[in-house]
Amino acid sequence: MAAVADMPSEATLTGLHPVARMFGAMHMATRRSMRQFAEEEIVLPEGPRKGLHFSCEFMPFMGLVLDVFDSDRFWRFWGSGPVQSGKTLLFVVIPLMYHLFEMEENVIFGAPELSMAQETWVQDVLPVIERSRYADLLPRRGAGSQGGTPRLSIRFRNGATLRFMCGRGGDEKRSSYTAPVLVMTEVDRMDEVTVQSREADPLRQMENRTRSFMATGRARVYAECTMTIKTGRVHQEVVEWGTDSRLYGRCPRCKVWVSPKREDFAGWEDKEDIITAGETGRTHCPGCGVAWTEGDRSGALETAIIAHKGQQIGPRGGVTGPVPRTQTFGFRWNAIFSPLLRQQDIATTEWRADRADTDEARKWVIQHTWAEPWELDMMDLSDLTRDLILSKVTKRPRGTVPKNTQALVGFIDLGLYQCWWNMWAFWVMGEGVLGHLVDFGCIEVPHGREKRPEAILAAMRTFRDDTLEQGWQMEGAQEVVKHRLCLVDAGYQPDITQRFVRESGARRYMASVGQGSAKHENAVWKQVKKGKGRVIGNHWAMVRQPDGRNLLHMHSDHWKGEVHDGFAAPAGAAGSMTLPDADRHDLADYARQIMAEEHKQEYVPGKGLVYYWDRVNRMNHDLDCAYGAQCGADVVGVRPAPPATPAGAGGGGARSGDSYAERKASGKWTIGR
Numbered sequence: 001m002a003a004v005a006d007m008p009s010e011a012t013l014t015g016l017h018p019v020a021r022m023f024g025a026m027h028m029a030t031r032r033s034m035r036q037f038a039e040e041e042i043v044l045p046e047g048p049r050k051g052l053h054f055s056c057e058f059m060p061f062m063g064l065v066l067d068v069f070d071s072d073r074f075w076r077f078w079g080s081g082p083v084q085s086g087k088t089l090l091f092v093v094i095p096l097m098y099h100l101f102e103m104e105e106n107v108i109f110g111a112p113e114l115s116m117a118q119e120t121w122v123q124d125v126l127p128v129i130e131r132s133r134y135a136d137l138l139p140r141r142g143a144g145s146q147g148g149t150p151r152l153s154i155r156f157r158n159g160a161t162l163r164f165m166c167g168r169g170g171d172e173k174r175s176s177y178t179a180p181v182l183v184m185t186e187v188d189r190m191d192e193v194t195v196q197s198r199e200a201d202p203l204r205q206m207e208n209r210t211r212s213f214m215a216t217g218r219a220r221v222y223a224e225c226t227m228t229i230k231t232g233r234v235h236q237e238v239v240e241w242g243t244d245s246r247l248y249g250r251c252p253r254c255k256v257w258v259s260p261k262r263e264d265f266a267g268w269e270d271k272e273d274i275i276t277a278g279e280t281g282r283t284h285c286p287g288c289g290v291a292w293t294e295g296d297r298s299g300a301l302e303t304a305i306i307a308h309k310g311q312q313i314g315p316r317g318g319v320t321g322p323v324p325r326t327q328t329f330g331f332r333w334n335a336i337f338s339p340l341l342r343q344q345d346i347a348t349t350e351w352r353a354d355r356a357d358t359d360e361a362r363k364w365v366i367q368h369t370w371a372e373p374w375e376l377d378m379m380d381l382s383d384l385t386r387d388l389i390l391s392k393v394t395k396r397p398r399g400t401v402p403k404n405t406q407a408l409v410g411f412i413d414l415g416l417y418q419c420w421w422n423m424w425a426f427w428v429m430g431e432g433v434l435g436h437l438v439d440f441g442c443i444e445v446p447h448g449r450e451k452r453p454e455a456i457l458a459a460m461r462t463f464r465d466d467t468l469e470q471g472w473q474m475e476g477a478q479e480v481v482k483h484r485l486c487l488v489d490a491g492y493q494p495d496i497t498q499r500f501v502r503e504s505g506a507r508r509y510m511a512s513v514g515q516g517s518a519k520h521e522n523a524v525w526k527q528v529k530k531g532k533g534r535v536i537g538n539h540w541a542m543v544r545q546p547d548g549r550n551l552l553h554m555h556s557d558h559w560k561g562e563v564h565d566g567f568a569a570p571a572g573a574a575g576s577m578t579l580p581d582a583d584r585h586d587l588a589d590y591a592r593q594i595m596a597e598e599h600k601q602e603y604v605p606g607k608g609l610v611y612y613w614d615r616v617n618r619m620n621h622d623l624d625c626a627y628g629a630q631c632g633a634d635v636v637g638v639r640p641a642p643p644a645t646p647a648g649a650g651g652g653g654a655r656s657g658d659s660y661a662e663r664k665a666s667g668k669w670t671i672g673r
């Protein structure tokens, strides 16, 4: 990018005093952009690229951030990233040197304690200056000279001054000095001070030192920090008040632009040793679910782009949607986007913290690897464990339907590469519905050279004809039983789902969507109002679409709770759920997927306790299948008769003893009430 191209446009200079405008234009025309400055002047003093010139090619996202610094869109820049990701270089060293040496401006360098700023200066900034041609500008003797310990300020031989400032101590230390540029490090350590007293907010006081430069558009604030807690200052600045910008990379497998997070990093869990954990931990693309190799990952990193909150990314990487109306560029990135960390390193960090099993260890990983806030008051409400789920394995072989079954209900969860499915048997006993998992599995979707959603349809047809419609063996009988209802998730590829349902027969196949509080779900649950073409049920609603097809809305929060409660309940108790005798690894994986989401409560200031489902593992398909099937059982009428209603008056309400065989003999199967 040429320096001339970075001249401020006429629009940004109008409104200034004519002299200031002229000066601004002259000033800018002779100055390079920060990106150009960094690539031409910065030599890395340490790390794997020691002695080499800084290059945006090595860490493409740094170039993107420098371009944001160079644009005139924002004047406050808050960056929060993991350790060993070039955070200090990007948000402290480069801006400091650029404003001191290229812009020849005075800079304030702020930190919670004076000694912290001075330490960062000696350890991170000075070595870079010493390797650059600006070493000549360092004072020959006294404060800040080579080898000397800096005191309160350093005056360079080009006339610019660097002034250290700290967050603590009396106001007199901060209130007299002004400069157009403020660079802050370790801002997170000032979080607590901020919470205690708004008036004494040291960050705001330091920022006020740039106030007189705001009118000329020269004021700049750069802050480097680690995420702390949700109610902390860092989270507020970056996520709530700022643009909450994130990196997106193009998945080399599905070509979708994705921004993987902690929940997408899996495979290391439950490994016996740290080496195995390191070898197996992978980023799973949030788009297609494929585990990335290091090659896939670096391919995605090379294509990195930045999108602000609320913006969308088109198939060719074009970012659309308005830029949030804020002065603060709030940017966070996680370890997946740092080329200095291998997936192996991320996996071993996670594994070690998991083994340590303390809040402190978990907090460190969440904040320092994932740049996510530690949710202080978060609580997992369910006491379900994997062992408890696995204690529900019965002697009944996989594929066998229990004798007293009233309905078999299936669920298929669509994916581009894999479709997951469950087939459950349900019957009413007393006050509750009992469920037994008859069979479960995963349909591989074969693709040609191009990935096409039609391939999903083809795979589903084969599965329907070869498996679903072949039925399942009734326990102790010759009879083969087919499913009463099979729900098909319509959240991912609604058209494919509806085509499949239509051609398979809408009497026994139906499209469904889950709605709830989990962050990955498309919509929150809203109680559907009564109306034509609508059937309102117990935490579900069947809504006729304009094209005449039905779509089942399921309240996922409720039904996930039923599944977790069902596995937590003793076998045979009302609402309990059991598993078939199957391969140990398959069952262990099934239990892990059921545990992939946790029911949590969190205290949110101003709102009180908030309950929600939190996806802790990306592989949650079997939980979706299980709760969908359970909701489907209610839809087909497998539910206890309401206590106030006389037997039989409930219409479709199934009763105890109303077995599969009896219902089949009566020939009256209806969906819904």
Ligand SMILES: [Zn+2]
Binding pocket: 251, 252, 253, 254, 255, 256, 285, 286, 287, 288, 289, 290
């Ligand atoms: Zn993908």
